[in-house]
Amino acid sequence: MAADLSSSYFQLFGLPRAFGIDAAQLDSRYRELQRIAHPDRYASAGDQERRLAMQQATRINEGYQTLKDPLKRGRYLLELGGFVFSDQHQTTRDPEFLMEQMELREALGAVKTAGDPLAMLAGLMDRIAADFAALTVELQSRFTGGDCGNPQAAAETLMKMQFFRRLQEEAQELEAALEDELT
């Protein structure tokens, strides 16, 4: 016995397979699905049923996280389309992009010794967020609905987004450390 795992996350959430997604609708579908499948609905059920509910609820959580995040959603759509990611999609030769990454990393490294570290960091985080948003728009333009005419190019955009995501996480860790230090 198993939960129905054959359908795509788009089918599971009753949403059209497309990169553009209505966030509010996704949120409300998510809550509706969990109302049906969450293990708490089966608290006094038998072991087997509880296990099934847990599988379903797990998949709904997974699907929600995938569809909510443009990075994961883009990657998922390419995979649905049959694209296979490999190690070559982990690197880029785009010199402009590489220069900017280096520059941002250096700036992040210099935050601690800046006159007003939190202000400098806030500025950097805004810039990283703006760059990520611009790449999301670029990614969207590579899709027509859920289809992608040039998956190689889309994969490269995704890889760049991944770089910015990592920077964002590092910046947040740094912010947490600075705030704890300064207060």
Add this chain to the structure above:
Amino acid sequence: MALLQIAEPGESTAPHAHRLAAGIDLGTTNSLVASVRSGVADTLPDVDGRHLLPSVVRYPETGRPVVGAAALAAATEDPLNTIASVKRLMGRGVEDVKRLGTQLPYDFVPGASAMPLLRTVAGDVSPVEVSAEILRVLKARAEQTLGGELQGVVITVPAYFDEAQRQATKDAGRLAGLNVLRLLNEPTAAAVAYGLDKGSEGVIAIFDLGGGTFDISILRLNRGVFEVMATAGDSSLGGDDFDRLVAHWIMQEAGVADDAGHIQMRRLMQVARTAKEALTDQPVVDVRLERIDGTPWQGELTRERFEALIEPLLQKALSPCRRALRDAGIRTGDVEAVVMVGGSTRIPLVRRRVGEFFGREPLVDIDPDRVVAVGAAIQADILAGNKPEDEMLLLDVIPLSLGLETMGGLSEKIIPRNSTIPTARAQEFTTFKDGQTAMSLHVVQGERELVSDCRSLARFELRDIPPMVAGAARIRVTFQVDADGLLNVTAEEKGTGARSSIVVKPSYGLSDVEIERMLGDSLSHAREDMELRRLREEQVEADRVLEALRAALAMDADRILNAEERDVIEAAARDLAEARDGTDYRAIKAAIGAVEQASGDYVARRMNESIRKAMAGHRVDEFKS
């Protein structure tokens, strides 16, 4: 079986008796039990009208342990045999206990699990057993008040409790003979009590500072769905620590040496606590102490001085607040209400600092001591099946990342903190030697990079890997976290399909065998009583399974099952009905298992169908519009 729970709206489900359920707040300092009666959730008092049960257990040389106020009263004269604040030891190892140092004046001895035992005149007891004593008293109180046996309970835990601490709490529940429906995070419980009371929508923060633990949770409320966005905290920060600071201040002022004995320390802690509580309403308090040599000491503690003492700890509490907001991806301005929970939030400085941090007055209108138990009671009532129409749903998260040890003693995160549960994540590993047939895995929890800075949850060995050249084996390890925040790990070799399933028995937990043994030890029931009790339990369960199955089959068997499938299920049901009228509880249990086995696919198809139907309704709407 919950087949009935996905009944069509309007279709009547068979009426069933109200199931007795309760919510239990197992606190560091005090514990409470609450239940929903006539639609109202409230805490239940003991025969003397007291709602709070001091979480103190005294082990006398002979006779049953004493729990509550009487044990607390004996704490100063008999410190080694009177266990208080045992929650701080739940799921904790020898190293943690050392770190707590002189704070807990007990004799520790190593036990079979990583959790140390406490030496008392009545023998060595584990923190799980001590907690179970507290739970037994609350269970008895609830059963007396409600007039029947409890069908299930919800026990609350600090949101920031790790897997080992949760497992220990669940073990204590089982040991006390309780059917634990769920472990519920304390701030989430408070949000339920608060949110349902106010009918709130939007983002709220729950600031929960209890006797020994601190939690901050950010939740989004939307039409009965309580979605935890992020949680953070400190599982060893609370009112006890304020008491200790005051006690140290008294020691300095009164010239009491640092190596004060157990009795002196206990007495000091109580004087400190009384002074702390008095300062909530008055600006200055007289402190009196009899030194160990019998000479009296008297001093004055001002609120100002007290606030200066605890300020560093409050600053320490703000760091998790910032982290929770960051993880939730919001700013303080997005928080629409801040709710205060836990006795320590009565301290004026705590309210002031929280108010300043969030830029709004925190809400203190629900009794901070009782709100958690009340929320737990509301959920227990729903989980027991008393409100099939209720729309309330709690979506909680795991507080700390789960990871595996990799090369160089580093932790690789498998499931990040603040993931909504239940959740699962799989990771592939391979062998690094030719012909390697075993591999050991080390599961850790925590945010730090070094494994040595994280909590070690379990080590286990994967055996029977088919011998292959190095790197050829593909071992997929799956982490599954259930709705209680408890972890289960399974592993499978992908090439051959060789499956090795491991239940992670945390280093701090008890095995089923140990629980059974302790249950056997603790129950005064004669063996025959136990057998009868089991038989009755299995019969009730059998009736429930059969009733649910009949109702479901009547509703949609024609559509979902072919004749052959239906025959198989009905044959299993007939066998169960027959076993049910017998006297062998094992046979009934086996027959229930057989029915579940036979109807598994049917149940899965029903659930999948209900999900498809719910979403299909939307699709039609979309295309029309």
